[in-house]
Amino acid sequence: MTTSNYREAAEAAKTPEHWSKAARNWILIVEDDRLSLKVLRQLLGARGYDVLQASGGWDAISRARHELPDLILMDLRLPDISGLDATRLLKMDDQTKNIPIIPATSRPSRVNHPISRSFSTKRTPEQQTGSQEEMA
Numbered sequence: 068m069t070t071s072n073y074r075e076a077a078e079a080a081k082t083p084e085h086w087s088k089a090a091r092n093w094i095l096i097v098e099d100d101r102l103s104l105k106v107l108r109q110l111l112g113a114r115g116y117d118v119l120q121a122s123g124g125w126d127a128i129s130r131a132r133h134e135l136p137d138l139i140l141m142d143l144r145l146p147d148i149s150g151l152d153a154t155r156l157l158k159m160d161d162q163t164k165n166i167p168i169i170p171a172t173s174r175p176s177r178v179n180h181p182i183s184r185s186f187s188t189k190r191t192p193e194q195q196t197g198s199q200e201e202m203a
């Protein structure tokens with residue numbers, strides 16, 4: 068085998084970096100609060116997950132495109148762009164659109180915030196009074 072053939076064979080045998088991560092469960096945590104990040108890293112690490120981190124929305128988009136994690140935990144309140152905007156951009160990108168994203172925040176939000184309203188636990192009048200069958 069000549070030197071050039073050896074180099075070609077060695078290059079062909081190299082495992083792409085993202086393939087070596089395929090058997091592992093990679094989670095990208097997007098969180099700007101250091102304490103929350105530390106707690107999440109410890110909890111997920113103890114469960115056997117490998118954790119990547121980003122502290123802002125633009126950093127999260129870059130890391131997601133480069134690392135292709137299995138899941139993203141997205142803080143909704145970030146210093147540069149909102150977690151919702153970062154999520155929208157990731158979902159519009161063909162490379163990252165299939166990565167599941169779980170919205171999260173460590174800070175309480177106002178009840179009138181659109182996100183809070185979409186996850187509201189308000190009950191319908193029927194649920195509050197119960198159905199006729201439950202009353203019988």
